[in-house]
Amino acid sequence: MWTIPNIITMLRVVLIPVFVVVYFLDWKWAHQAGAFIFWLAAITDWFDGYLARKLKQSTAFGAFLDPVADKLIVAAALIMITHTYASVWITVPAILLMSREVYVSALREWMGQHGKSDIVAVSFIGKAKTMAQMLALIGLLSELDYFMGFPIYWVVLGKLLLYFAAVLSVWSMVTYTIAAWKNLTKEDMNKQL
Incomplete structure (x- = not known):
């Protein structure tokens, strides 16, 4: 379970609350910082898959968690933009x-x-x-x-x-x-x- 790709995927899950909190902070650049965290999470999605194939570290846990992590952070982002734009x-x-x-x-x-x-x-x-x-x-x-x-x-x-x-x-x-x-x-x- 503790393979490098799985750790990266778990990091993406941990980034979700960080992303949400940073986005809603009362800072001038909070939305840009939140967008950067979201971008970083998106990059880790590609990176963990690449490493799993390259290092031959594909696991059942990773195959389960990777799409879940993707859907969770995307759902959070979609909810946040509906709140921000209210349109x-x-x-x-x-x-x-x-x-x-x-x-x-x-x-x-x-x-x-x-x-x-x-x-x-x-x-x-x-x-x-x-x-x-x-x-x-x-x-x-x-x-x-x-x-x-x-x-x-x-x-x-x-x-x-x-x-x-x-x-x-x-x-x-x-x-x-x-x-x-x-x-x-x-x-x-x-x-x-």
Whole structure:
């Protein structure tokens, strides 16, 4: 259990309350510091997976904890941006993204229980959604439109990426559902339920 990748994943879980507290501190740069912590957590997500493969330290615990850590910090960030912006234009895509995560996690768990997890394995659309979502959240959390006097339009880009991630999110949810549909509607499985 105490492998380097697992320790990095656990660090990401520990960063969640730190991220939330820092974001809401009464500092001028609190939101930017919170966005940096979120970015750091996102980097550790890539890094722990890379190390697990490179060092051949993949474990069942790591395979369980890694997606949980991702979903927890992303859910926290989505809730925080809905609070910060208090706008239906941010809240609706945030709810779509969170709903998709719950739905796809439940679908993957169900398919895994029936030995069909490969049917709903992470796809390119899912990876693109994750990348767009992470960049959107960093931009929206940071609230930076200018850096050192230069326009960078992070918030505008963040809003566009949030909508792009929401579209990819729904698309991937539909794709996974179609892929799993035959297994979800099997008569013998329905009798078991």
